[in-house]
Amino acid sequence: xxxxxxxxxxxxxxxxxxxxxxxxxxxxxxxxxxxxxxxxxxxxxxxxxxxxxxxxxxxxxxxxxxxxxxxxxxxxxxxxxxxxxxxxxxxxxxxxxxxxxxxxxxxxxxxxxxxxxxxxxxxxxxxxxxxxxxxxxxxxxxxxxxxxxxxxxxxxxxxxxxxxxxxxxxxxxxxxxxxxxxxxxxxxxxxxxxxxxxxxxxxxxxxxxxxxxxxxxxxxxxxxxxxxxxxxxxxxxxxxxxxxxxxxxxxxxxxxxxxxxxxxxxxxxxxxxxxxxxxxxxxxxxxxxxxxxxxxxxxxxxxxxxxxxxxxxxxxxxxxxxxxxxxxxxxxxxxxxxxxxxxxxxxxxxxxxxxxxxxxxxxxxxxxxxxxxxxxxxxxxxxxxxxxxxxxxxxxxxxxxxxxxxxxxxxxxxxxxxxxxxxxxxxxxxxxxxxxxxxxxxxxxxxxxxxxxxxxxxxxxxxxxxxxxxxxxxxxxxxxxxxxxxxxxxxxxxxxxxxxxxxxxxxxxxxxxxxxxxxxxxxxxxxxxxxxxxxxxxxxxxxxxxxxxxxxxxxxxxxxxxxxxxxxxxxxx
Amino acid sequence: xxxxxxxxxxxxxxxxxxxxxxxxxxxxxxxxxxxxxxxxxxxxxxxxxxxxxxxxxxxxxxxxxxxxxxxxxxxxxxxxxxxxxxxxxxxxxxxxxxxxxxxxxxxxxxxxxxxxxxxxxxxxxxxxxxxxxxxxxxxxxxxxxxxxxxxxxxxxxxxxxxxxxxxxxxxxxxxxxxxxxxxxxxxxxxxxxxxxxxxxxxxxxxxxxxxxxxxxxxxxxxxxxxxxxxxxxxxxxxxxxxxxxxxxxxxxxxxxxxxxxxxxxxxx
Numbered sequence: 157x158x159x160x161x162x163x164x165x166x167x168x169x170x171x172x173x174x175x176x177x178x179x180x181x182x183x184x185x186x187x188x189x190x191x192x193x194x195x196x197x198x199x200x201x202x203x204x205x206x207x208x209x210x211x212x213x214x215x216x217x218x219x220x221x222x223x224x225x226x227x228x229x230x231x232x233x234x235x236x237x238x239x240x241x242x243x244x245x246x247x248x249x250x251x252x253x254x255x256x257x258x259x260x261x262x263x264x265x266x267x268x269x270x271x272x273x274x275x276x277x278x279x280x281x282x283x284x285x286x287x288x289x290x291x292x293x294x295x296x297x298x299x300x301x302x303x304x305x306x307x308x309x310x311x312x313x314x315x316x317x318x319x320x321x322x323x324x325x326x327x328x329x330x331x332x333x334x335x336x337x338x339x340x341x342x343x344x345x346x347x348x349x350x351x352x353x354x355x356x357x358x359x360x361x362x363x364x365x366x367x368x369x370x371x372x373x374x375x376x377x378x379x380x381x382x383x384x385x386x387x388x389x390x391x392x393x394x395x396x397x398x399x400x401x402x403x404x405x406x407x408x409x410x411x412x413x414x415x416x417x418x419x420x421x422x423x424x425x426x427x428x429x430x431x432x433x434x435x436x437x438x439x440x441x442x443x444x445x446x447x448x449x450x451x452x453x454x455x456x457x458x459x460x461x462x463x464x465x466x467x468x469x470x471x472x473x474x475x476x477x478x479x480x481x482x483x484x485x486x487x488x489x490x491x492x493x494x495x496x497x498x499x500x501x502x503x504x505x506x507x508x509x510x511x512x513x514x515x516x517x518x519x520x521x522x523x524x525x526x527x528x529x530x531x532x533x534x535x536x537x538x539x540x541x542x543x544x545x546x547x548x549x550x551x552x553x554x555x556x557x558x559x560x561x562x563x564x565x566x567x568x569x570x571x572x573x574x575x576x577x578x579x580x581x582x583x584x585x586x587x588x589x590x591x592x593x594x595x596x597x598x599x600x601x602x603x604x605x606x607x608x609x610x611x612x613x614x615x616x617x618x619x620x621x622x623x624x625x626x627x628x629x630x631x632x633x634x635x636x637x638x639x640x641x642x643x644x645x646x647x648x649x650x651x652x653x654x655x656x657x658x659x660x661x662x663x664x665x666x667x668x669x670x671x672x673x674x675x676x677x678x679x680x681x682x683x684x685x686x687x688x689x690x691x692x693x694x695x696x697x698x699x700x701x702x703x704x705x706x707x708x709x710x711x712x713x714x715x716x717x718x719x720x721x722x723x724x725x726x727x728x729x
Numbered sequence: 730x731x732x733x734x735x736x737x738x739x740x741x742x743x744x745x746x747x748x749x750x751x752x753x754x755x756x757x758x759x760x761x762x763x764x765x766x767x768x769x770x771x772x773x774x775x776x777x778x779x780x781x782x783x784x785x786x787x788x789x790x791x792x793x794x795x796x797x798x799x800x801x802x803x804x805x806x807x808x809x810x811x812x813x814x815x816x817x818x819x820x821x822x823x824x825x826x827x828x829x830x831x832x833x834x835x836x837x838x839x840x841x842x843x844x845x846x847x848x849x850x851x852x853x854x855x856x857x858x859x860x861x862x863x864x865x866x867x868x869x870x871x872x873x874x875x876x877x878x879x880x881x882x883x884x885x886x887x888x889x890x891x892x893x894x895x896x897x898x899x900x901x902x903x904x905x906x907x908x909x910x911x912x913x914x915x916x917x918x919x920x921x922x923x924x925x926x927x928x929x930x931x932x933x934x935x936x937x938x939x940x941x942x943x944x945x946x947x948x949x950x951x952x953x954x955x956x957x958x959x960x961x962x963x964x965x966x967x968x969x970x971x972x973x974x975x976x977x978x979x980x981x982x983x984x985x986x987x988x989x990x991x992x993x994x995x996x997x
Contacts, residue, residue: 217986217993224985258879258953275960286961293977294985301982344887344896345969438992445988453981458961459973464954465896466887474891474969475901475909481974573971575902584835584906 213435214415214428218305220442225298227446228291229330229401235288236337236390242278244270245340245386247379256463264342264467267382271341271462286454292334293459294450296482299327303525307558309545311414313538317529319407324526326400328519329393331482336389338460338480342382345460347468348477350381352487356514359507377470414545417656419649423544478572485521488571489513492593521565535688537663549618550657552611553692559607560600567596615697618654621646622700623708655705659698663689779856782849786829795860814926815863816854821922823850825915827929835906836929864925871941872917877949885943886950889934897967898951903930913955917948 196202213219246266252259254269256276274281303323306312312320339346339353354376358364373380412426421427429435465474479487490513497508532554533539548555570577571592578585625643632642646654665686668676736742784793790808792798797810811818822828824847826840845853858865870876887896895901898912907930912920924944927933934944965972 215993217990220989220993221986224989258883258950258957261880262884282960290977290981293974294981297977297982298985301986344891438995442989442992445992446985449981449984449988453976456962457973457976458959458964460970461897461961461964461967463960464967466883469887472887472891474887474896475893476895476899476969476971478970480970481977484971484974576968576971578902578906579900579908582906584904585902586905 208409209430209432209436211409211431212426212428213413213431214421214426216416218309219413221298221302221305223439223442224446225295225302226401226405227443228295228298228450229397230443231291231447231450232288232295233394235284235291238284239274239281239288240390242270242274242281243267243340243386245383247342247377247382259463259466262467265382267340267342268462268467271343275463283451283454286457286459287450288337289459290454290457291450292337293480293482294446296327296330296334299323299330300482303327304558304562307528308548308555309414309416310542310551310554311545312529313542314533315411315541316407316414317533319404319411320529321526322400322404322407324522326397326404327525328522329397329400331518333389333393333397334480335483336385336393338483339385340382340389341460341462342468343462344465344468344472344474345462345477346465347377347470348473349479350385350468351376351470352479356510359511359514361506361511362504377468412543414543416545417547417653419652421544421656423542426543476576478576481569484572485565485568486513486518488568488574488592489517491571491574492568492589492596517568524561535685535692536660537685537689544656546657547653549611549614552608552615552696555611556604556608560604563600563603564596567592567599612695612697619697619700622651622654623704655699657699660693660696662686662693775852775855776859777856779852779854779859782845782853783856786845787853790830795857811857811860813861813863814857815865816851816858817864817866817922818926818928819854819857820850820866821919821926821928823853825919836908839910864922867918867921867925867941871945872921872948873945874917874949874952877942877945877947879946879949879953881943882946882948882950882953885939886947889939890947893931895967895969897954897964899967912951915951917952920948920951921945 192202244266248266249263250266250269252262252264252269252272254260254272254277256272259272271285274285276282306320306323335349335353339350354368354372357367357371360367368376371381371384372378373384413428415421415426415428418427429438466472478484490510493509493513495509498510499506499508571589574585574588574592577583577588625646628642628644630642631639633639663686665678665682667678670676783791783795787795787808790798791811792808795811798807799805800807819828822837823845824843826843827837829844830837831840854866857863886898890898893901893903893909894912895909900911901909903909909931921944923931924934924939924947925936939947965976
C-alpha cells in the first residue's frame with residue numbers, strides 16, 4: 157500500500173484501496189494492547205511511537221547505505237562489549253603462557269597477552285574480535301559512501317545543513333574511534349601506530365613536546381597511554397557518537413526523508429511506505445543481512461592477526477606498517493610530503509614535512525566537508541527548502557567538485573600503500589611516489605573537467621530523449637517518398653524523472669539602491685559571488701519545458717524552436 | 730589418396746594442415762637447434778671445472794678473474810668482485826636461479842628455472858671459494874628447523890628482519906624498484922646462506938652478529954609461521970591493513986550494496 161504524507165492529486169491512485177477492517181481485536185491483541193496501554197498510561201509514549209510507526213520512508217537502495225553504517229556500528233558495539241569482558245587495558249609486564257606456542261615465554265604487556273587470550277583461549281573470542289574489526293572497517297566505509305550519496309544528490313541542502321554537519325562530525329569521530337581501537341592490542345603494528353601518533357603530536361609548533369608528555373603521562377611509551385585510549389575507545393567516544401547519531405536520526409525523522417524525483421513526488425510530500433509494517437520488516441531484515449555478511453567475512457577472512465605481529469617493542473618495525481584504511485589518507489600525505497620542508501629557527505624545529513599531513517589534514521578535510529553546504533548556499537543564493545533530491549548529473553559542477561575531492565583523497569589514500577603497490581606491481585616506490593605527488597595536483601582538475609563534461613552530456617542526452625523520444629530503428633517511407641525514422645514514445649512516468657529538476661542561471665550583478673534611493677556600490681564580495689555563480693551555472697543545461705515538449709510533439713522536425721529553448725529556458729532569480 | 734584429395738576443401742583442412750606444419754617445424758627445430766654450450770668436463774679438479782664454467786658463464790659481468798667489472802656508464806657495476814664471497818654466496822645466487830641474471834634490473838629476482846646442475850654450481854662455488862676465504866655452505870644440521878627455537882627465532886626475526894621482510898615474511902619494498910622478497914617457500918639452507926652472505930640489498934648477518942644457533946632459530950620461526958594453521962582464516966597475503974581495507978571496500982561494500990539493491994527492488 158502506497159501512502160502519501162498529505163493530500164495530493166495522486167490520491168486517486170488509492171481510490172480503490174480497501175478500507176481498514178473494523179473487526180474486534182483478538183484476545184492476544186487485547187493482551188498486547190493492555191500492556192501497551194499500561195506503558196502509555198505511565199509514559200505517554202503512544203503518541204510518539206504512533207507517529208514514528210506511521211512515518212513514511214521512500215524506497216531506494218542508496219538510502220540504505222546509511223543503514224549499513226548504523227548496523228555496522230551496532231555490531232561493533234555489541235561485539236566490543238563482549239571483548240571488554242576479557243581485555244586488560246594495561247601496560248603491565250607479563251610473560252605469555254597461553255596456547256599460542258610461537259609466543260609462549262615471551263615478555264609482553266597485559267594488553268597484548270589478553271588480546272592473545274581472547275584470540276586463542278576464549279571460546280568464540282577470535283571470531284568476535286574479527287567481527288568487531290571488520291564491522292569497524294565496514295562502519296567507516298559505509299559512512300563515507302553514505303556521505304557520497306548525500307553529497308551527490310544534494311540532500312545536504314536546506315533544511316538539512318545541520319544534519320550534514322552532525323554527520324561530518326560523526327565521520328571524523330568514527331575514524332578517531334577506529335584509531336583508538338587499532339592502538340589498543342599493543343602488538344607491533346598498533347604500537348608502531350602509537351609511536352607514529354606521538355611523532356605527529358610532537359610536530360605541533362612550540363607545544364608539541366609538552367602535548368606528548370601530557371598525552372603519554374611522561375616520555376614515550378610510558379604506562380598510561382593504553383588505559384587512556386581504552387577509556388576514550390569504550391566510553392567517551394562511543395557516548396559522543398551515539399548521542400550525535402541519535403540526533404542525526406531524529407533530525408531525519410523530523411525533517412522527513414528526501415526522495416528522488418519521480419511521478420507523484422514533489423517537494424511537499426513523501427512517497428513511500430510506512431515504518432510499520434513495511435520498513436520495520438525491511439530495515440530489520442537488512443540488519444540481519446549486514447550482520448550475516450560481516451559474520452561471514454569475519455569467519456573466513458583473517459583481520460589484524462595480532463599473534464603474527466608479536467608484542468610491541470620500540471626497536472623493531474614491520475614492513476607494510478599501515479594504519480587501517482580510513483587513516484590511510486593522512487599516512488599517504490606524510491609519504492608524499494618532501495623531507496626538505498623541515499626548518500630550524502631559533503632553536504625550534506618546524507616540521508612542515510610532517511605537520512600538514514599529520515595534524516592539519518585530518519581536521520581540515522572534515523571542516524571543508526562540513527562547510528560545503530553553506531558555501532554552496534551562499535553562491536546559489538538559494539534559500540528555499542529542498543526535499544526532492546537531484547540526480548548527480550543535474551548539478552554538474554557540484555558533482556565535478558565532489559569527484560575532484562574524492563580524487564585528491566584517493567591519491568593520498570593510495571599513497572599510503574605505495575610500498576605494497578611497489579612489491580605487488582613490481583614498480584619502483586620512488587616512481588610511484590613521484591607519480592602520486594604530481595597526481596595530487598593534476599588529477600583533480602582532469603577529473604573535474606571530465607566529470608562535468610559527462611554530466612552535461614548526460615543532461616543533453618536526457619533532453620534529447622524527452623524531445624525526440626527513443627529511436628526505434630524502424631524506417632518509414634511516406635507515400636510521397638520521404639523517409640523518416642519512427643521515434644517511439646516515452647511514457648509519462650519515464651519522462652517525469654528526466655524533466656523534474658529546476659532551471660538554473662548564474663546570478664546577475666545588479667546595481668542596488670538603499671532606502672534613500674542612493675546607489676550602493678558593488679562590493680568585492682558581490683563580484684566574487686557572481687563569478688562563483690557563473691562558474692557553477694554558466695553552461696547549465698535547462699530542463700525541457702512543457703512548451704518545448706508541445707512544440708516537439710507538434711512538429712517532429714521543428715528542431716530550431718527546440719534548440720533555441722535550451723538557452724531561452726533560463727530563469728532569473 | 731582419393732579420399733584425402735576429395736576432402737582437401739573441407740573447412741577443417743586448413744587448420745589440420747597448419748597443425749601438421751607447426752608440429753613438423755617444431756620437431757625439425759628440436760633436432761637441429763644449437764644446444765646450450767655444455768662446459769667441457771676435462772679438468773681433473775673441481776676448481777678447474779668451476780673456473781671453466783665461470784669463464785664461460787659469469788666472466789662477462791664479473792671479470793675474467795672475478796675481479797668485478799664496471800659497465801662504463803657512471804659508477805654502475807656490471808658484476809661485483811667475488812673474492813671472499815665464499816661458496817655459500819654462489820650456492821645461494823645460482824641455486825635460487827638469481828644468477829646468471831636474465832636481464833639488467835634493479836635486483837636479481839628469484840627464478841625457479843635453475844640453469845645449472847648441482848654439481849656445476851658446487852664446482853663454481855669451489856672456484857670462487859679458492860680465490861679468498863669466505864662463508865661456506867652450511868651443513869644439514871645447521872639449518873634443521875626442528876633443532877631451532879621458534880619463540881626465540883620470532884623475537885630475532887622481528888628485531889632484525891621484519892622491517893624489510895614484513896612480520897610474516899611476506900616481503901616488502903625498498904627504494905627504486907629493489908625489494909625484500911617473500912620468505913615463503915624458501916629452503917632453510919637458502920635462508921641461512923642469505924643471512925651469511927647478504928645478497929642484493931640485504932646486509933650480512935655474520936656469526937658474531939647472529940650466531941649460527943640464532944640463524945637456526947630464525948629458520949625454525951619461519952618454518953613454524955609457514956606451517957601453522959591460519960587461525961583467522963584467509964590471510965590476504967599477510968600484508969597488513971592495506972589488503973584488509975581493500976577487501977572491505979571491494980567485497981564488504983560490494984556484497985552489502987548488492988543486498989541493498991536487491992532489497993530496494995523488492996516490492997513491499
